[in-house]
Amino acid sequence: MDYKQRASAWLADPAIDETTKQQIRALASEPKELEDCFYRDLEFGTAGMRGVIGAGTNRMNRYMVRKATAGLASFLQEQGEAVCQKGVAIAYDSRRFSEDFARETAEVLCAAGIHAYLYESLRPVPMLSFAVRELGCAAGVIITASHNPKQYNGYKVYGPTGGQMEPEDADRVTAYIERIENLGSIQRMELAEAEKEGRLTWLGAELDDRYFARVKTVSLRPEVFGQVDKDFRVVYTPLHGSGSMPVQRALREAGVKGLAVVQEQAQPDPDFSTVRVPNPEEGDALKMAMALADREGADLCVGTDPDCDRMGLAVRDSQGGWRLLTGNQTGCILLNYILTARKLAGKLPENGAAVRSVVSTRMSDAIAAAFGVEMFTVLTGFKFIAGKIAEFEKTGSHQYLFGFEESFGYMAGPFVRDKDAVQASLLAVEAAAYYRMQGKTLLDALYELYEQYGYYLEGVKNFAFAGKEGMEKIAGIMTALRDNPPKELAGRRVLALRDYKRLVRITEGGEEAMEPPATNMLYFEIEGDQSFIIRPSGTEPKIKLYFGVRECSEEKAKACLDALIDDVVMRYMQA
Numbered sequence: 360m361d362y363k364q365r366a367s368a369w370l371a372d373p374a375i376d377e378t379t380k381q382q383i384r385a386l387a388s389e390p391k392e393l394e395d396c397f398y399r400d401l402e403f404g405t406a407g408m409r410g411v412i413g414a415g416t417n418r419m420n421r422y423m424v425r426k427a428t429a430g431l432a433s434f435l436q437e438q439g440e441a442v443c444q445k446g447v448a449i450a451y452d453s454r455r456f457s458e459d460f461a462r463e464t465a466e467v468l469c470a471a472g473i474h475a476y477l478y479e480s481l482r483p484v485p486m487l488s489f490a491v492r493e494l495g496c497a498a499g500v501i502i503t504a505s506h507n508p509k510q511y512n513g514y515k516v517y518g519p520t521g522g523q524m525e526p527e528d529a530d531r532v533t534a535y536i537e538r539i540e541n542l543g544s545i546q547r548m549e550l551a552e553a554e555k556e557g558r559l560t561w562l563g564a565e566l567d568d569r570y571f572a573r574v575k576t577v578s579l580r581p582e583v584f585g586q587v588d589k590d591f592r593v594v595y596t597p598l599h600g601s602g603s604m605p606v607q608r609a610l611r612e613a614g615v616k617g618l619a620v621v622q623e624q625a626q627p628d629p630d631f632s633t634v635r636v637p638n639p640e641e642g643d644a645l646k647m648a649m650a651l652a653d654r655e656g657a658d659l660c661v662g663t664d665p666d667c668d669r670m671g672l673a674v675r676d677s678q679g680g681w682r683l684l685t686g687n688q689t690g691c692i693l694l695n696y697i698l699t700a701r702k703l704a705g706k707l708p709e710n711g712a713a714v715r716s717v718v719s720t721r722m723s724d725a726i727a728a729a730f731g732v733e734m735f736t737v738l739t740g741f742k743f744i745a746g747k748i749a750e751f752e753k754t755g756s757h758q759y760l761f762g763f764e765e766s767f768g769y770m771a772g773p774f775v776r777d778k779d780a781v782q783a784s785l786l787a788v789e790a791a792a793y794y795r796m797q798g799k800t801l802l803d804a805l806y807e808l809y810e811q812y813g814y815y816l817e818g819v820k821n822f823a824f825a826g827k828e829g830m831e832k833i834a835g836i837m838t839a840l841r842d843n844p845p846k847e848l849a850g851r852r853v854l855a856l857r858d859y860k861r862l863v864r865i866t867e868g869g870e871e872a873m874e875p876p877a878t879n880m881l882y883f884e885i886e887g888d889q890s891f892i893i894r895p896s897g898t899e900p901k902i903k904l905y906f907g908v909r910e911c912s913e914e915k916a917k918a919c920l921d922a923l924i925d926d927v928v929m930r931y932m933q934a
Contacts, residue, residue, distance in 0.1 A: 362397035365416055369397075374543035375422065382414040395826045403427060403536055405529045405742055409504050409513030412455055419504075419512040422542050424460045425467055427514050428500070429545045430536030432471035434528070435497055442497045445519070446474030448562070450487035451502040452601045452666045453627035454512045457481070460502040462550060464514075469553035470546040473497075477550075479563045481627060483601040483667030484515070485770075485779035489570045490562060492521035492774065503666040506638035509631050522745030522776035526876065567605075574609050577772040577782050579700035580793055584614035587792040592617035592657035595784070596648040598637040599628035600665030605781045613785055615792075619655045621647050631665075638664055639671025640767050642683055649673055649681045658800060659791045661784050668741075668778035669767035672787055674802045687720035687817050688805055689787065690763035694723055695808060696790040697761050697771060698730040707732075712757035714744045717882065718892050718905045719765040722815035726808065732760065738859070738878050739894065741768055745776035765817065765905070814916040815909045818924050822932055823901040833895050833902045836931060840881055840893060848885055849919070849926040857882035859894075889919065891927055904928075 360368065366383055369375050386393040396415030401408045401423050408427060410419045435442050447468055451461035458481070465475040476494055478487075484501055491499035499517035507513075516524045516532070524532070539545065553559035575581075595610070595618060597603040603625050610618055624633055624647060631637040634644050639662040648660040652675075660673035660681070672684045684692075694713060701707040711732040715723050716739045727734040737743035744762040751757045763769045768778030771786060787801070794804050809815070824832045844856050844865075856865045859880040862873045880894035892905040906923050910916035 362394045365397040366393060369415070372542060374541075379414045379420065379422075386414075391826065398827050400537075403430070403529065403533045405524055405526050405740065407500075407513060407515040407524070409507065409511060409515075411510050412512050419456075419460075419514070421456075421460065421463050424463050424502075424514055425545045425547070426536055426539050426542065427532075428464045428467040429471070429539055430532045431498065431500070431516065432468055432473055433535040434532045435473055436471065438497070443471075443473045445495055445497040446476055446560075448476040448487060448490040448494060448496045448499040448517075449501070450478045450482040450484075450490070450499075452481055452483065453599060453629055454502070454504055454665065455509070455629040456512060457502040457629075460512065460514070461500075463547070464500050464502070465550060465553070465559060466547035467545060469550070469556075469558040470548040472558070474558055474560070475553065476560045476562050479561050481601045482562075483605060483781070484777050485668060485775045485781055486567070486570050486605065488517060488521040488775040488777045488779075489573070490566060491517050491519065492776070493566065493569060495519075498524070501666065505666050506636070506640065506664040506669060508636055509629060517777075520745065520749055520776055522749070523740070523742035525742070525746075571605075571608060571612065573772060573774045574781055574785060575613065576774075577786060578613060578789060579697065579704070579786075580789060581613065583789060583792045583796065584616070587796055589617070590656065591792055591795055592619065592652075592655050592659075593788050593791070594619045594621065594648045594652040594655060594657045594660045596621040596624045596645065596660070596662045597667070598634055598639070598644060598662055598664060599624050599626065599631050600637060600663065600667060601627070602663035602667030602780060603627075605667060606661070606663060606784045609781050609785050610788060613789070615788055617657070619651060619657065621651050623647060639669055640686065645671060645673045645683065652681075658795075659788065661787060663780040663784065664767075667780045670769065670780035670783040670787065671767055672801065674791075674800055676802055682802055684801070684805070685817065686763070686765040686767040687722070687815075689767070689783075690715070690765070690769060691720060691722050691726060691808055692790065692801055692804055693769055693771075693783070693786055694761050694763070695726050695804070696786070696793070698726070698732060701760070702730060708758040708760075710757045711760050712747075712751060713760050714747045714762040716740070716743070716764040717880075718894075719763060720815050720817050721890075721907065721909070722808065722812055723763070725812040729812075733757065738876060739764065739880070741770070741777050744770070748773050748776065765819065809913065813909050813911065814913050815907065816913075816916040816920045817908075818906040818920050820904040820906075820924065820928065820932075821896075821901050822904070825900055829900050833900075836902060837879060837881070837893070837895065840931065844881075844883070845930070848883065848891060849889075849922040851889060852886045853883050854886055855884040857884070885923075887919075889923060891923065904932075
């Protein structure tokens, strides 16, 4: 069916409510918008599905949530009654309709004979991942669009390990979803009835306590909070999301006394009314936190995104201004802090391992090597870091110590299997307190790493292309670079091209095979220890560009990075 036929089918379907039908009729005068709403089904993948809230098959709404849940239910049912009884843990964040979609998810699962464990109020991604593992669930679902703008929501699915669903399993769920032709055939059970029938369990304080007991175990120097001077102060903002309760509780229970919270951003707000985008990666997201820190005399600002899996830091510099750390910089600071503390305590294992995504800084490799720790590189997506942890546990080959992504995601304690901004916030504040006792800031610690390992600087550029035409544009950019790769960039030779889709590394000498899994990503190795990586986002209609350089000084590194970015953007992103 084309988009018009799909829209007509929804208008004729008695399972679709009248309000939704009115929204579809209102799009008659906007054919491009109508096409974007119905030209495809919202894609389901290893990260579940994510999209703009609205009416249509390519939008986030109760019908697509029901359809996805019915597919998940069929996938679990094929594995037998025992798996169904393990149940599914369900959480949600502060976005529009998040609670409604979570309840819809529970209703469909319970009707299918699958036990639902539903949080009584909003909880973040790491607590959902923990719940899956702690309760021994067969799967988990959290309703969230992470750091996306307010018009988005999403449906994120986890496997029994607490990590995001494996690609093969996501494909099987997708196959079941695609078999559903009649939305009216999807059965639901009222939650009151489900609770009465023993198919629904509400989650709350008791499971929270178990999670926070484990969070405390990631602390490496818990005594510093009692030893640091009384003027040590930290400002925290949850950016209107689900991090408010867990981050504050973790820091206060750890003994952080000088904690101030941005009250204007402390309460859940689906409109994220005080920020342009609720993403600590964005430079302006921590403006209110920095203003409060100026009033409070604090030297550190911590911010988390709506589902509290990403954490950003702002550190006061020597001139009294603020420096926003990148995800790569924070990752290296935390990695070095963890390894140093473990070594000094005699707790650095001989088979220690850290894991980073392929688009994250190579400085972390140098830091790990200096401590005799092996750094593993995986594809983008924390599910691949979770997969490495599972591999270590199965083989006993390595002991996991830390994992991170440049996109502000970090995790030390493997009692969760996704980015955990609660853990990361605790470790960052602890590291800041430790360095303060030495008369240093986190920024000072970063520059000590640069002096030791070289000035690794990275840059990330995102280009959004909305709608069907945008998806075609992104595909065209990738095809052009794949079929006609540049021989030089910013005046330096391209030494090799790693094509992660074809799984080959191409040099002047020929091609060599790369190990799976495959993904649509190109990695250009450039002479002089530089790199350029490009890939379409897996969760948003955008293409992402990553740049990395290493030089002997910050000034030279900045100049080289700027030149590389300008050349690539001018050549490939201006058309």
